[in-house]
Amino acid sequence: MANRKLHVLPDNAGLLRAAAECLCDAIADVVSTKEYCTMALSGGSTPRGLYELLAAPAFSESIPWNKLRFFLGDERHVPHDHPDSNLRMVRESLFGNREPAPGTLFPVDTRLDPKEAAMKYEQTLREVIGKDGALDIVLLGLGDDAHTASLFPHTDALQEKNAWVKEVYVEKLNAWRISFTFPLINAARTVVFLVSGASKSSAVRQVLQGEREPDTFPAQSVQPHDGVVHWFLDEAAASALK
Numbered sequence: 001m002a003n004r005k006l007h008v009l010p011d012n013a014g015l016l017r018a019a020a021e022c023l024c025d026a027i028a029d030v031v032s033t034k035e036y037c038t039m040a041l042s043g044g045s046t047p048r049g050l051y052e053l054l055a056a057p058a059f060s061e062s063i064p065w066n067k068l069r070f071f072l073g074d075e076r077h078v079p080h081d082h083p084d085s086n087l088r089m090v091r092e093s094l095f096g097n098r099e100p101a102p103g104t105l106f107p108v109d110t111r112l113d114p115k116e117a118a119m120k121y122e123q124t125l126r127e128v129i130g131k132d133g134a135l136d137i138v139l140l141g142l143g144d145d146a147h148t149a150s151l152f153p154h155t156d157a158l159q160e161k162n163a164w165v166k167e168v169y170v171e172k173l174n175a176w177r178i179s180f181t182f183p184l185i186n187a188a189r190t191v192v193f194l195v196s197g198a199s200k201s202s203a204v205r206q207v208l209q210g211e212r213e214p215d216t217f218p219a220q221s222v223q224p225h226d227g228v229v230h231w232f233l234d235e236a237a238a239s240a241l242k
């Protein structure tokens with residue numbers, strides 16, 4: 001059973017600040033003993049505010065940017081300048097459209113077909129994080145259907161036991177995604193969930209307190225083998241917890 005820590009904050013602003021402080025502490029801890037810190041970023045809308053906070057002077061000045069190696073925990077299979085692109089959101093919010101230092105941000109090559117893009121991204125990960133496949137930090141969000149990354153309910157990628165990255169066709173979105181798999185996520189040293197809003201409260205309760213139904217509630221399968229998983233929730237997202 002992973003070491004799980006629950007942090008409930010009164011509102012979104014408090015949530016983002018607490019998560020930013022946790023991430024900065026985790027980064028500082030990693031770089032105190034390692035040359036660089038590998039960190040996977042989540043997509044969607046919730047983390048945009050967090051990335052903007054990390055990019056603001058209060059946090060930015062304490063972050064060793066050149067010692068970070070950023071990946072995307074999942075990506076939409078769209079061009080990098082597409083409004084739905086997670087890379088585009090990260091470039092805008094975390095980097096303020098400034099060019100990251102070379103070799104610090106690793107995008108998914110969405111020019112390739114989904115399967116090839118997933119295989120190439122896994123190869124990139126193996127080159128940067130090495131064969132043990134242990135990322136230092138993985139930031140995740142949670143969908144209202146309890147998906148995380150692009151590991152959606154009842155998709156084949158949920159059963160993947162070896163590959164680190166898979167292509168996922170999401171029926172309800174009629175869209176291809178490229179996603180980390182549970183083997184890669186669960187090898188991480190620190191996993192941080194960032195979940196905001198009442199629309200997520202039912203999914204939060206199912207994942208944290210519900211019966212085990214991982215095919216229906218995929219985020220239940222985030223159980224880092226040796227790592228810690230922090231759940232950062234605002235009160236609205238935590239409102240269904242008993």
Ligand code: 6PG
Nearest residue numbers: 043044045046141142143148149
């Ligand atoms: C994505 C994300 C996805 C996201 C959840 C929550 O690419 O969409 O990685 O897993 O974290 O869907 O999205 P919101 O933050 O937009 O609610």
